[in-house]
Amino acid sequence: MTPFPYKLIATDLDGTLLRTDGSVSQRTRDALAAATAAGAAHIVVTGRAVPWTRHILDDLGYDGLAVCGQGAQVYHAGEHRLLTSVTLDRQLAGIALAKLEAEVGPLAIAASRDGLDGDVLVGPGYRVQEGPLPYVPYEDPAELWSAPLNKVYIQHPVLDDDALALAARETAGGLVDVVMAGPGVVELLPLGLSKATGLSLAARRLGLKSTDTIAFGDMPNDIPMFAWAAHGVAMANAHDDLKAVAQEITASHDADGIAVVLESLLSPTA
Numbered sequence: 014m015t016p017f018p019y020k021l022i023a024t025d026l027d028g029t030l031l032r033t034d035g036s037v038s039q040r041t042r043d044a045l046a047a048a049t050a051a052g053a054a055h056i057v058v059t060g061r062a063v064p065w066t067r068h069i070l071d072d073l074g075y076d077g078l079a080v081c082g083q084g085a086q087v088y089h090a091g092e093h094r095l096l097t098s099v100t101l102d103r104q105l106a107g108i109a110l111a112k113l114e115a116e117v118g119p120l121a122i123a124a125s126r127d128g129l130d131g132d133v134l135v136g137p138g139y140r141v142q143e144g145p146l147p148y149v150p151y152e153d154p155a156e157l158w159s160a161p162l163n164k165v166y167i168q169h170p171v172l173d174d175d176a177l178a179l180a181a182r183e184t185a186g187g188l189v190d191v192v193m194a195g196p197g198v199v200e201l202l203p204l205g206l207s208k209a210t211g212l213s214l215a216a217r218r219l220g221l222k223s224t225d226t227i228a229f230g231d232m233p234n235d236i237p238m239f240a241w242a243a244h245g246v247a248m249a250n251a252h253d254d255l256k257a258v259a260q261e262i263t264a265s266h267d268a269d270g271i272a273v274v275l276e277s278l279l280s281p282t283a
C-alpha cells in the first residue's frame with residue numbers, strides 16, 4: 014500500500030462530512046477508516062458547540078479529539094470530556110451588537126452557552142433550522158448574558174448572510190470576530206478565535222503540525238483552517254469565498270466528496 018501522504022485529516026461537519034440528511038455515507042466512513050488504518054488521524058472541526066456535536070460523534074463511533082464551537086472547544090469524544098474552552102467577552106459582545114444594530118436596525122439573536130451541556134438560547138424572531146437540535150427560547154434579554162457564552166448568532170430581517178457578515182465586520186470587527194458558518198448562520202466570536210486556532214491546539218496534543226494536514230470544508234468559516242493546513246479541499250457545494258482559496262475542489266457532500274479525495278490518495282494511479 015502507498016503510504017498516506019498526510020498525518021492529519023481535518024473535516025468540517027455540516028455541508029462537508031454530513032450529507033443533506035445529516036448522515037455520513039458508508040463510502041465516506043470506509044475511506045476515513047482506511048486512511049486512519051494507514052496512519053492518519055482524523056479530527057472533526059465544526060462550528061457546532063459540543064452539545065450539538067456529541068450525538069453525531071457517538072453515532073460515528075468517533076473517540077478522538079474534536080474541535081467544536083468554531084475553535085472555542087477541544088473535546089475528547091472517547092472520554093466525553095472538554096479539554097479546552099474559550100468564552101466570549103459578554104461586555105464586548107453587547108457593545109458589538111449595539112453598534113451593529115445602530116447601523117442596520119434590530120437583529121434576531123441567539124447564543125451558545127459554554128460547557129458540555131450548554132444550552133443554545135434563541136430570542137424572538139430568530140429562525141432556527143429544522144432538525145433535532147435542542148434549544149431554549151428566551152424573551153428577557155438579560156437572560157442572554159446571564160452565563161458564559163462561546164458565541165452569539167445574529168440574523169437580519171432583510172440583509173442576506175453575506176451582507177450581514179460584512180456589516181458586522183465593518184462596524185464591530187475590532188471587538189469580535191465575525192464568521193458565516195452556514196445558511197442563516199452568522200456568528201460573533203471571541204476576537205482572534207477561528208477553526209485554525211482550535212485545530213492547532215488539537216493537533217499539538219497529537220504531536221502533529223499544519224504541514225501534516227489536509228482539510229475539508231464548505232463555508233467561509235473554514236478559510237482560516239485552509240490557510241493553516243498544507244492542503245485545503247472545498248466541496249462542490251462550498252461557498253465561492255472558500256473555493257477561491259482552496260487548493261482543490263471535490264464532489265459535493267451528497268456525492269461523497271471526502272471519500273473521492275481520500276480514495277485517490279490511498280490508491281494513486283501510476
